[in-house]
Amino acid sequence: MMQKIEGESHVEILKTGSDALFILLGAIMVLAMHAGFAFLELGTVRKKNQVNALVKILVDFAVSTIAYFFIGYSIAYGVNFFSGAELLAEKNGYELVKFFFLLTFAAAIPAIISGGIAERAKFNPQLIATFVLVGFVYPFFEGIAWNQHYGIQAWIKGLTGEEFHDFAGSVVVHAVGGWIALPAVILLGARRGRYTKEGQISAHPPSSIPFLALGAWILAVGWFGFNVMSAQTIDKISGLVALNSLMAMVGGTLAAGAANAFNMVIESDIDKLMSRTKHRPIAAGILTKQQASRFASFLMIASLLIFWIFTTPLATLLTSLAILFYVAIYTVALKPNTNQNIVWGGIAGCLPVLIGWAAVTNSLSWTAFWFFMVVFFWTPPHFWAIAIKYHDDYEAAKIPMLPVVASKKRVYVEMWFHTIMMIVTSLLTIYSAGFATWSYYLTLVLAFVFAEQVYKLRKGEAEYEKVAGRIFHFSILYLTLFSTLLVVGQLLL
DSSP states (O other), rough: OOOHHHHHHHHHHHHHHHHHHHHHHHHHHHHHHHHHHHHHHHHHHGGGGGGHHHHHHHHHHHHHHHHHHIIIIHHHHHSOOOSHHHHHHHHHHHHHHHHHHHHHHTTTTHHHHHHTTTTOOOHHHHHHHHHHHIIIIIIHHHHHHHOOOHHHHHHHHHSSOOOOOGGGGGGIIIIIIHHHHHHHHHHHHHHHHHHTTTSOOOOOOSSSSHHHHHHHHHHHEEEHHTTTTOSSSGGGOOHHHHHHHHHHHHHHHHHHHHHHHHHHTTHHHHTOOTTTTTTTTTTSSOOOOOHHHHHHHHHHHHHHHHHHSSSOHHHHHHHHHHHIIIIIIIIIITTTTTTHHHHHHTTTHHHHHHHHHHHHHOOOOHHHHHHHHHHHHHHHHHHHHHHHHHHHHHHHHTTOOOHHHHHHHHHHHHHHHHHHHOOOOOOOHHHHTTTHHHHHHHHHHHHHHHHHHTTTTTTOSSSHHHHHHHHHHHHHHHHHHHHHHHHHHHTOO
């Protein structure tokens, strides 16, 4: 009997030790993501601000640690560290390591915000904001989603039959960080010198491409810490999560890369004529068309193989159609020959809606179709706004974008047509999904904000190009928030 007890004890020790090591490795991987955030920000800010940015990022993490240790972790989980060493060291110190792991999630909130407000925030106010967010705001949502606080999960389960499931912080971390960053960006405005007095965009080239590349790569590594290690114990780990995370990243990246590479091969002569594209590899003479074509073909074949093996045949078919449509129909046939190029060519940009739906369900539905139509009608105003800003570039390249070849009145009328249809199909998407009444009201609010910007483009309005720039930015905001509404609405069904 003694031997049995001792045997079980050894097994338990091995289990707790393995769990502690597992979550420690996860904490280290997510901590590495903060290095990725740092290098990304350093690569985008001007060289004179790189040291300041790095110091801010390091101090941000230190302040996050203090706030989460003394306040935030207790709010989220009801645990404090003012206990004896014996209690804290139980299970090989698993709870201590778990704190480290969850701290790296919490500290991602100010890291996300920091990138959005780079070069616009003062040091001390940002540190105060970091302390408040990590110590009080973020733990509130964390406790609700991951620790059953305030009875909200029970209420959602009673209403829908299922609790709100937020694996790896898709809402608690990423969405909350983005929601907080959005008003911060709006309040602080654009970076100094981003726009000229005439409203023209003044490009800020990256200060360090190697820093950007290194940051992106480190984030990709840390992504597996976020996704896979969120299981928190070794017995709950899933190889499927790891593989799907990898293939989602790889397949989507390769497909987009293939389409864009083919586009640059076909439009290399045009790229030489436009100031914003003349530095692309083929236009600048870094690569030949033959080299780029071989590279693009390899990317396309690899992406389709990955989709075929790891998703569904329908998703693979739609992905191949998206690449074909973008390259052959839009780039070759439509873009140089008709002022409606982006109207019909935009179908390629709408297909990812159907691809994503098919990858999960291996089928299509009316909800997916109506959301496809939302993006279809959203695309022309979005790109026509760009064409207004870069009118001279498109004119020099002889690309007949509507704002280049048509009157302002016609541009205004067609923008209104697509805006109205975008709103109608947005409401049809909500109806098809069977969402509650509140979702209609929110959609109409978003629609009103976007339509107001289009109205300002009417003939005779001053600062025509500046208004177009705002339409471009509000179009991105509309699609982002409407997509978020669809996610939230689905979770509450």
